[in-house]
Amino acid sequence: MYDLFNPVPENLDDIPSINEGVNLSAINGLKYIPNFITCAEEKNLINEVNSATWLNDLKRRVQHYGYKYDYRARALNYSMYLGDLPEWAAPFIKRISRENLIKKDPDQLIVNEYLPGQGIANHVDCQPCFDETIFSLSLGSTCLMDFVNVQSKDVMALLLEPRSLLVMSGEARYGWSHGIAGRKSDEYKGQNFPRSTRISLTFRKVIF
Numbered sequence: 001m002y003d004l005f006n007p008v009p010e011n012l013d014d015i016p017s018i019n020e021g022v023n024l025s026a027i028n029g030l031k032y033i034p035n036f037i038t039c040a041e042e043k044n045l046i047n048e049v050n051s052a053t054w055l056n057d058l059k060r061r062v063q064h065y066g067y068k069y070d071y072r073a074r075a076l077n078y079s080m081y082l083g084d085l086p087e088w089a090a091p092f093i094k095r096i097s098r099e100n101l102i103k104k105d106p107d108q109l110i111v112n113e114y115l116p117g118q119g120i121a122n123h124v125d126c127q128p129c130f131d132e133t134i135f136s137l138s139l140g141s142t143c144l145m146d147f148v149n150v151q152s153k154d155v156m157a158l159l160l161e162p163r164s165l166l167v168m169s170g171e172a173r174y175g176w177s178h179g180i181a182g183r184k185s186d187e188y189k190g191q192n193f194p195r196s197t198r199i200s201l202t203f204r205k206v207i208f
Helices: 039-051 087-098
Strands: 030-033 062-065 067-070 075-081 110-114 119-121 135-137 143-147 154-158 165-168 176-180 185-188 193-194 198-204
Touching: 030 119, 039 135, 067 110, 087 198, 143 185, 154 185, 165 198
Parallel strands: none
Antiparallel strands: 030 165, 062 067, 062 110, 067 075, 110 198, 119 176, 135 165, 135 198, 143 154, 143 176, 185 193
């Protein structure tokens, strides 16, 4: 976990993405934006998240904002409205909107913490619950995300870097599952990437 004694590095804003040259056209609707936020913004976000209350509903720690999602039922609990999204999320939602990456502002946010060795099974986000576009901001650590075509079972892997934004809509949202294997390091493009604590902020628009 990042704190005063183990701070987020502050000199990585200009490091090129490992995914430069990676062809994402195999998955329509998948967008990957490296360095969507700065190191300073990342540090502030991690501090904001860690100052809030974590839940231990799963093997990993989570936070819910807007509406609470029931992981076990894989459904949204509409009766559990938790209030507006946190104020610290507003500048990033506005930035995403300015980039024309979303049509409707999100009203649901799940924060997931992944320790080294933790992951999440491949899944397609609840289709009756959430609108067509989902976006996720990565903080703290790299991790390899696997995309699997639900029909052909084709697989594509993409290394999610700290401060990167992943956007899934259309085919990427409905036709491919996505997940993270539970391991402590990832092999990608001939390099080894040890994992540290990673936090993901996943924003969605609720369907009523």
